[in-house]
Amino acid sequence: xxxxxxxxxxxxxxxxxxxxxxxxxxxxxxxxxxxxxxxxxxxxxxxxxxxxxxxxxxxxxxxxxxxxxxxxxxxxxxxxxxxxxxxxxxxxxxxxxxxxxxxxxxxxxxxxxxxxxxxxxxxxxxxxxxxxxxxxxxxxxxxxxxxxxxxxxxxxxxxxxxxxxxxxxxxxxxxxxxxxxxxxxxxxxxxxxxxxxxxxxxxxxxxxxxxxxxxxxxxxxxxxxxxxxxxxxxxxxxxxxxxxxxxxxxxxxxxxxxxxxxxxxxxxxxxxxxxxxxxxxxxxxxxxxxxxxxxxxxxxxxxxxxxxxxxxxxxxxxxxxxxxxxxxxxxxxxxxxxxxxxxx
Amino acid sequence: xxxxxxxxxxxxxxxxxxxxxxxxxxxxxxxxxxxxxxxxxxxxxxxxxxxxxxxxxxxxxxxxxxxxxxxxxxxxxxxxxxxxxxxxxxxxxxxxxxxxxxxxxxxxxxxxxxxxxxxxxxxxxxxxxxxxxxxxxxxxxxxxxxxxxxxxxxxxxxxxxxxxxxxxxxxxxxxxxxxxxxxxxxxxxxxxxxxxxxxxxxxxxxxxxxxxxxxxxxxxxxxxxxxxxxxxxxxxxxxxxxxxxxxxxxxxxxxxxxxxxxxxxxxxxxxxxxxxxxxxxxxxxxxxxxxxxxxxxxxxxxxxxxxxxxxxxxxxxxxxxxxxxxxxxxxxxxxxxxxxxxxx
Numbered sequence: 001x002x003x004x005x006x007x008x009x010x011x012x013x014x015x016x017x018x019x020x021x022x023x024x025x026x027x028x029x030x031x032x033x034x035x036x037x038x039x040x041x042x043x044x045x046x047x048x049x050x051x052x053x054x055x056x057x058x059x060x061x062x063x064x065x066x067x068x069x070x071x072x073x074x075x076x077x078x079x080x081x082x083x084x085x086x087x088x089x090x091x092x093x094x095x096x097x098x099x100x101x102x103x104x105x106x107x108x109x110x111x112x113x114x115x116x117x118x119x120x121x122x123x124x125x126x127x128x129x130x131x132x133x134x135x136x137x138x139x140x141x142x143x144x145x146x147x148x149x150x151x152x153x154x155x156x157x158x159x160x161x162x163x164x165x166x167x168x169x170x171x172x173x174x175x176x177x178x179x180x181x182x183x184x185x186x187x188x189x190x191x192x193x194x195x196x197x198x199x200x201x202x203x204x205x206x207x208x209x210x211x212x213x214x215x216x217x218x219x220x221x222x223x224x225x226x227x228x229x230x231x232x233x234x235x236x237x238x239x240x241x242x243x244x245x246x247x248x249x250x251x252x253x254x255x256x257x258x259x260x261x262x263x264x265x266x267x268x269x270x271x272x273x274x275x276x277x278x279x280x281x282x283x284x285x286x287x288x289x290x291x292x293x294x295x296x297x298x299x300x301x302x303x304x305x306x307x308x309x310x311x312x313x314x315x316x317x318x319x320x321x322x323x324x325x326x327x328x329x330x331x332x333x334x335x336x337x338x339x340x341x342x343x344x
Numbered sequence: 345x346x347x348x349x350x351x352x353x354x355x356x357x358x359x360x361x362x363x364x365x366x367x368x369x370x371x372x373x374x375x376x377x378x379x380x381x382x383x384x385x386x387x388x389x390x391x392x393x394x395x396x397x398x399x400x401x402x403x404x405x406x407x408x409x410x411x412x413x414x415x416x417x418x419x420x421x422x423x424x425x426x427x428x429x430x431x432x433x434x435x436x437x438x439x440x441x442x443x444x445x446x447x448x449x450x451x452x453x454x455x456x457x458x459x460x461x462x463x464x465x466x467x468x469x470x471x472x473x474x475x476x477x478x479x480x481x482x483x484x485x486x487x488x489x490x491x492x493x494x495x496x497x498x499x500x501x502x503x504x505x506x507x508x509x510x511x512x513x514x515x516x517x518x519x520x521x522x523x524x525x526x527x528x529x530x531x532x533x534x535x536x537x538x539x540x541x542x543x544x545x546x547x548x549x550x551x552x553x554x555x556x557x558x559x560x561x562x563x564x565x566x567x568x569x570x571x572x573x574x575x576x577x578x579x580x581x582x583x584x585x586x587x588x589x590x591x592x593x594x595x596x597x598x599x600x601x602x603x604x605x606x607x608x609x610x611x612x613x614x615x616x617x618x619x620x621x622x623x624x625x626x627x628x629x630x631x632x633x634x635x636x637x638x639x640x641x642x643x644x645x646x647x648x649x650x651x652x653x654x655x656x657x658x659x660x661x662x663x664x665x666x667x668x669x670x671x672x673x674x675x676x677x678x679x680x681x682x683x684x685x686x687x688x
Contacts, residue, residue, distance in 0.1 A: 233593060
């Protein structure tokens, strides 16, 4: 019998440990903070409350997992967009890298301005000049070749002010939010005015967002059978879709095919996406990142040339949307330096 | 002690049952057929072998789950496309339904031909006539209104030959294949020449494919704030993207952003998608559904006006792609009648 008693007591001990363990697990789940880089303020409470409501099975505001679509702008919402959109910094770097093959650029604008780092001249060329630069650096090659160029740039180029890789200038609180939402059955999408082929090579590794969940602006692409008999997709210079402003709800409709229940932006280019998301039935979470932190990042809104936040700020105030003050709502802005080692 | 012994023996019994149950589960998993509607032929063996190779962790041909992208044409590959594409049957039904609001259609072509069911006249108008009919029936309303119209039609309209709801004319072997692939970590996509907004209202329920995994042709959509102050997306008549032929790899690049490792089509409109998929590195599964079964479905290929299979059949033979003979490879074609009750 002693073996039995022994076995029993071992079982009893294991059961007791198991129960204690379970209890500790529950206690830890209840007390651990899914958003540690967010200050305990109104926005964080509102976020956690929203997720609890839409995931409460049987609750009045329950949303089935398949419909838990979350849409995030990229520039200024998931990563920094100053002093210029990072894709533009990439394009300028490409002009420099390609300048040996293009000696005519030394005397031809807007390329001359890039090569001479003449910001004032560049600004004067406006959007037309920038589009010319993008066309010259983003087209005339296969989609795979372009993807490789982007991957190499993102792993090596460094931001002028922070002297860190661009991809390490993502917002730690937003990374936590993406993870938190996915852990609660959400499907997270990027809906950005940036180029779709510029984002896809790295969004999965940096944000956990796969290529098929990236919506963005795009140029035409052409299918052809190459001289080697292999099919290829060639990037052309003509723009095909601009995923900005009213283009964002159009892009959401085209790529996702259903309305998000959560949307995050930071500028007037996000206004229509937020309006479209807010107008759906049932619980909604609408938010703007307000850049209020000149010390740790940047402070800008109504007067900024990049990422202007004016009309969308008025609308957010009028409708009671969430406004995230970077200075007050975020304990941390960027991941710690060591965390970006993998990118180099 | 007897209580203890009793308790122990109950535990022992439960444990024994549990172990037996596990064993049975494993045995059943090993012997149960994931593709019961497929005949035990070369194609089925090749399919199961392919899935085993790409999912064998540590194997030479292992593909991480995120890259297990499977692309399926819809018309003629996942459901019937004869005697006309079902979307065209829908458009003709819409012309009839809207004819009271459009008395001028009684004398105006190509609408007159639809109202008089004059197939010969319709054929003479060709693609231009069909596009006019599609524009008149698919545009000038909100995306949500259109989705509702499609949902009602798909639940009620019946196929002229089979007298069954159109959505019940999906191929049972392909439904099994989609389920089998998803069970093995694949993400299944539709890549169809059909209208994206015509498919999305029902693909999730019928195929288990959510709207964001449907790639198709589309017309322009415009964002506007309605008179009631609510944002809306209005469908316009201009085509925006034709996801057919060389448009299919372009659509895959635009919507999915990575190359599939498995692709299934049935006509020349799928050729470039199959070429693009086949040209990737690593294990690939490329297949055509060949309509060889006039009795249970239809028999057609090189001479057919709908779903012509000519060049792609030559290429499949030349390259050794899988050719599924509907007559020989499929034990069942459609789901049993009772299975479509939910659609009515």
